[in-house]
Amino acid sequence: MSKPIVAIVGRPNVGKSTLFNALAGERIAIVQDFPGVTRDRIYADVTWLDKQFTMIDTGGIEPESNDVLLSYMRQQAEIAIQTADVIVFLVDVRQGLVDNDFKVADMLRRSTKPIVLVVNKVDNFDKLMPDVYEFYNLGIGDPHPVSASSKLGLGDMLDEVVSHFNPADMKEEEDDRPRIAIVGKPNVGKSSIINKLIGEDRVIVSDIAGTTRDAIDTPVKYHGKEFVFIDTAGLRRKSKIKEEIERFSIVRTVSAVERADIVVLVIDGMEGVTEQDAKIAGIAHERGKGVIIAVNKWDAVEKDDKTIYKYTNEIKGTLSYMPYAEMIFISALTGQRLTKLFDLIEKVIQNQNLRIATGVLNEIMAEAVALQQPPSDKGKRLKLYYITQVSIKPPTFVIFVNDKELMHFSYTRYIENKIREAFGFSGTSLKFFIRERKEKE
Structure with missing residues (x-):
């Protein structure tokens, strides 16, 4: 909702x-x-x-x-x-x-x-x-x-x-079609991608940066399944107030991300990842959305056999807090690999909705603890008692421990990596809550 x-x-x-x-x-x-x-x-x-x-x-x-x-x-x-x-x-x-x-x-x-x-x-x-x-x-x-x-x-x-909140306005959740927000800086080709996906020029695009007027929801059918694409508008620029307008285009992005299940962050292949891209990615990460990074204009990038690796590493470096993000290199102009986008979206949706049996989770955690001893402080060692998954979209887990203070961010990250090694969960963030339990419970 x-x-x-x-x-x-x-x-x-x-x-x-x-x-x-x-x-x-x-x-x-x-x-x-x-x-x-x-x-x-x-x-x-x-x-x-x-x-x-x-x-x-x-x-x-x-x-x-x-x-x-x-x-x-x-x-x-x-x-x-x-x-x-x-x-x-x-x-x-x-x-x-x-x-x-x-x-x-x-x-x-x-x-x-x-x-x-x-x-x-x-x-x-x-x-x-x-x-x-x-x-x-x-x-x-x-x-x-x-x-x-x-x-x-x-x-x-x-x-x-x-x-003033209208309960009727908030009932979007009855619509179970996956909602995909296409986000990115002005002029990276968001509307062209949507046009290619629907196969017609529904969104007016001209070459002036920021000509799309408003966020537009477009239903798209692919292999008999319906998706809703949310196109975030660019903005008409006035040079004097360009930076502030950039900042406001984030306002629209926030609302699109809020409504979406999956965020496709479009990056200009000619430019690489910019600070604005990193900000937008940060919003999606923080909101626990599925994330796909689509590097557009790939047809225009001069390539050798190492280019993709170089690019992938550079993007993963800048967006180091979301190593789970899926990546795809596309061209809205030629349509190159655009249908692959649907396969990725499907995959991320499955991962966002994945539930793992508590027994299996506890086996993974026990093995992780055996491989790398939990941290201790002033002679008191962290004990992990139990882990369970409490929700999906994004998959959310609760870990019961003897002392929350001892559960460092890095150890939570280590447990997360072990769960990802077993189940992938690519394209979606995972959330962890740490709860304390006394020894006797």
């Missing part, structure tokens, strides 16, 4: 990132410092009462001139509108109501998406309420006062946000 997406929109310096950090809490720090997993998080998982959602911060830039600012905010709001289920429109009580707030409000109103108007920097509710009421003039409903920096009023605001 895909989680609702909530986007925070507003002018620069109204406190978008402060609000984002207050809601995301310290949980933002749980991303391991793998190379390529972004530090400047623009999305986080938030749980309020029994509801979970993904929050996106569209913040953080102030272009020099007013007209650039407006066109930038327009693009930003457009992306939020297209991507989000609920929009939090943030304004600043200290700056009061300004012209650009009206302009953004107009755009948001036209979107017909639910909008929660939030007035930030209200450090004193008694004194500042008259200033808060001024924002009724925007004509988009009740203003909700908060202070992001003092964490005041956030509960009432979140109640309002989650009240």
